[in-house]
Amino acid sequence: MNQEEQVKLLGLWGSPFSKRVEMVLKLKGIPYEYIEEDVYGNKSPMLLKYNPIHKKVPVLIHGDRSIAESLVIVEYIEDTWKTSEPILPQDxxxxxxxxxxxxxxxxxxxxxxxxxxxxxxxxxxxxxxxxxxxxxxxxxxxxxxxxxxxxxxxxxxxxxxxxxxxxxxxxxxxxxxxxxxxxxxxxxxxxxxxxxxxxxxxxxxxxxxxxxxxxxxxxxxxxx
The missing domain is CATH 1.20.1050.10 (Glutathione S-transferase Yfyf (Class Pi); Chain A, domain 2)
Incomplete structure (x- = not known):
């Protein structure tokens, strides 16, 4: 997948799980658009579209693909943007x-x-x-x-x-x-x-x- 495709993050301001993804994006210097979700109220059509299974944040959207679950997302970022600030050992x-x-x-x-x-x-x-x-x-x-x-x-x-x-x-x-x-x-x-x-x-x-x-x-x- 082209690393230059647009990155969006559906998140929640107070969630440590959502913030994990932001931390890694910032550490690696990856530009992204952040979209705040009201997970306790009316879930947005975007959230329901990109995470229909759990209907919760965080969700990373990279191009036309979406990834859910914070640590899964962190590993995806690590595997996709290998050249900057590695967070997983090679061994x-x-x-x-x-x-x-x-x-x-x-x-x-x-x-x-x-x-x-x-x-x-x-x-x-x-x-x-x-x-x-x-x-x-x-x-x-x-x-x-x-x-x-x-x-x-x-x-x-x-x-x-x-x-x-x-x-x-x-x-x-x-x-x-x-x-x-x-x-x-x-x-x-x-x-x-x-x-x-x-x-x-x-x-x-x-x-x-x-x-x-x-x-x-x-x-x-x-x-x-």
Missing amino acids: PYERAMARFWAKYVDDKVILALWKACWGPETEREKMVDEASEDLQCLEKELGDKQFFGGETIGFVDIAADFIGYWLGLVQEASGVTIMTAEKFPKLQRWSEDFVANSFIKEALPPKQKLVALFKTKFGSAKSK
């Missing part, structure tokens, strides 16, 4: 390990963190313990590296964007504290380095706007 084993940890973040860590902060109060203590164990695994995997990708931001860093930016704001809005510099010094340092990157920072939504969103949409969960 097959290291590439597989990056996919493993990204899937671990998506399938286990983010869900546990969300339930720990917003789940039923009767289950919250259990979920805080589970989320802490998950973060400890990531702390160990990060080790002394600046990023999960080594010296530069890679696939796992992008997958963990929720932990790097959203988690602190979710903790603030929910009043539940899980990740601290005392318990997870390496992850805390990583999160600071991650959001300090100029391309990542450019893609991040405003903090107070996110906190207000969380308190409005999920604040009632604390009383359930």
Whole structure:
């Protein structure tokens, strides 16, 4: 496919999954048109056309083709624009390990963190313990590296964007504290380095706007 074909992104301003794609597009310097979707209201004809299966964002449109699911999109971008800012290792084993940890973040860590902060109060203590164990695994995997990708931001860093930016704001809005510099010094340092990157920072939504969103949409969960 011609790399020069127009790129569009259907997204949601506060979604870490949508922002993953923007981060990679910005890191690689790929021009794109961003289209905000109202996924909680009336879904647009464009969204229904290009993601008829799940009807959710993000959706990348490249020419006349569309790709859904954030990490699938990130891999597509990586495979299509190979010449700039690689985010996946070339070594097959290291590439597989990056996919493993990204899937671990998506399938286990983010869900546990969300339930720990917003789940039923009767289950919250259990979920805080589970989320802490998950973060400890990531702390160990990060080790002394600046990023999960080594010296530069890679696939796992992008997958963990929720932990790097959203988690602190979710903790603030929910009043539940899980990740601290005392318990997870390496992850805390990583999160600071991650959001300090100029391309990542450019893609991040405003903090107070996110906190207000969380308190409005999920604040009632604390009383359930």
